[in-house]
Amino acid sequence: MSIKDKIAVIGIAQTKFGENFDMSYEDMAVEAAFGAMEDAGVGPDDIQAVWLSTFDPSITGGMGRAGSTIVDVLSLRDRPVSRVTNYCSSGTDAFRNACFAVASGEYDVVLVLGCEKMRDVGSRESLVKGAAEGGHPVWGKGMTAPGMFAMRATRYFHKYGIGRETLAKVAVKNHYHGSLNPYAHFRKEITVDKVLKAPLIAYPLGLFDCTPTTDGAAAAVITRAENAKSFTDEYVLVKGLGLSVGVGDRVFFDPNDPVLNFQSTKEAAKQAYEMAEIKDPRKEIDLAEVHDCFTITEILNYEDLGFAEEGEGWKLIEEGKTYKDGEIPVNPSGGLKSLGHPIGATGVRMIVEVANHLLGRAGDRQVKDAKIGLAHNLGGPGSVATVVILGQP
């Protein structure tokens, strides 16, 4: 018994993503949460429960470790707040758990909030910490995120004969999309030449192949689909949900292991497509927000999500098919590449973005005739993936 079409997203909002030095964790939570409530036409008294996604509270001295740090500023004291944390998939998994709770009938209206402060420490400290804590304690030690994904890139190069120029085109596309998005961290267009000449982070990944370190928050208010119209005419439905957890790290330590793609993404997509009754994602998905933590990741995501055959993901970007006006628009928001990746907020931000396109509210970056959209996160060392599919009613 699937919960397809049983949950409606009735309110969405996000803060500007970037160096939000002028906003505290609480400021961002307030802007996103009250924005989503206002969009839904509800107030704090209507919110019966909250799902909070913050990956690393230690940067802000504990903010977001549990709901006790936000209930006062959100006027939600004494309400139930669960914190869901699942590496970079935290935001979409918090959303998934909230959907189950509403579908169970126990709550009518709940809030999902993703909030993450990352710029209050230096990016080196933040990245090193993330890598140290993100990996498997045995398989993942000593790795950094760029290092891990760089190994996928060199293998992809070796196997399919592409080079850094193809990766660069992913960055160029996403920075172009980001230039159209007022919420993006970076809003400047870049060129392939600029990407190739930028400092190397971990060969073959250069500065522009990597997502920046960023602050941000995003929120959504959801209810049962049957009640949606009593709140607003502008809502979208949850069509599919998927989460898969594997052991992603090992591939990096076995040069003979043939694995290149992300099994967790494939499995999460399979679950979500099954629930949404999607047979051919290439034809049925109108836009996708995918986890482009590095340029190579977006190309592998194309394959793992079924937008291209294995080994042919690179062709989609070479042929320009994933631009916002292309055959299968990917990251019309600008992606993690230009928005940045405040870890706990990203998944919720993707849901906000997809809903905005389905509602025709995406401004200059609007994907035309978007009826079904997908959000995808990949977390840990490729070991955790979530897929959320939203559609028009």
Add this chain to the structure above:
Amino acid sequence: MSIKDKIAVIGIAQTKFGENFDMSYEDMAVEAAFGAMEDAGVGPDDIQAVWLSTFDPSITGGMGRAGSTIVDVLSLRDRPVSRVTNYCSSGTDAFRNACFAVASGEYDVVLVLGCEKMRDVGSRESLVKGAAEGGHPVWGKGMTAPGMFAMRATRYFHKYGIGRETLAKVAVKNHYHGSLNPYAHFRKEITVDKVLKAPLIAYPLGLFDCTPTTDGAAAAVITRAENAKSFTDEYVLVKGLGLSVGVGDRVFFDPNDPVLNFQSTKEAAKQAYEMAEIKDPRKEIDLAEVHDCFTITEILNYEDLGFAEEGEGWKLIEEGKTYKDGEIPVNPSGGLKSLGHPIGATGVRMIVEVANHLLGRAGDRQVKDAKIGLAHNLGGPGSVATVVILGQP
């Protein structure tokens, strides 16, 4: 639309709680999870999703930060695993989220696993870390857990005229119960005299007023009630669930604040009693596993859970009414006091204990004629509380 009576607990298990130096995090997860599966008559192939509760993965170098560290040893690779973390209420909140997911209809059989390794660092390091990370970043800085609860105790003394002897009786009771529990960390009976003469930790709390630092794991397999009989005749039903999040810390900094009891526990209990349709907990609850992190906490829990009026909780222990054969048995397991408190595991362990009593499997510590039982966690600086009510079908 409540989920009362819609969820069945069909399998339960726990490891020995204690200094499990001979078991890794994974060893404990395996023993608890496979124990619960065996009890339910299912195998890993039947488990469709997992909810994991681990509070602090940093002690074990990242084990339990997400499901990727356990899916291989549990033969659950590629399955959905969500980590729920909510201070000391993590275990019961993971259970709550799992209940919603099954009640939504999306899954038939899921596993809830609480697992925490705490002894691999010294207790000082563990406690200091817990206090540093557990508190509110503004209100909670500089406090330790014993210090925070000691302030409640001195205020209780001042207001109601009791002394350390009354607190000691909670410890004596729980150590007696623990002496009957093969899973307890400490299995020796103690005396009031011994409690009073023990080294002080934070006046008026001495060594025996505090829960020890402990390793342990516990697990439960749940399904929809309508399917329970197809697995086993020995199952219990979920009657009530409550979670409340407040701002507990502030009381410690305002000597004029009249607050002494835990608003979060009162509110979580209210939610759970409403769902379970319990009008008079004193008469309707046959046993309770409550969060006795310190002896004073158990006395406040009596009041906040409605077993006694405010200011009269101390009478229950003075009159011996909360012994396993008393009017309202509390912590027949031995509680956090003698079992210890592996943070993420405790809530699940309580659910296992309550179910054991309802199923008549609790051995020497069995509460007679137990038909309805309650599990309660209190987390953070009194700011997060969960209540789970289980009953016979």
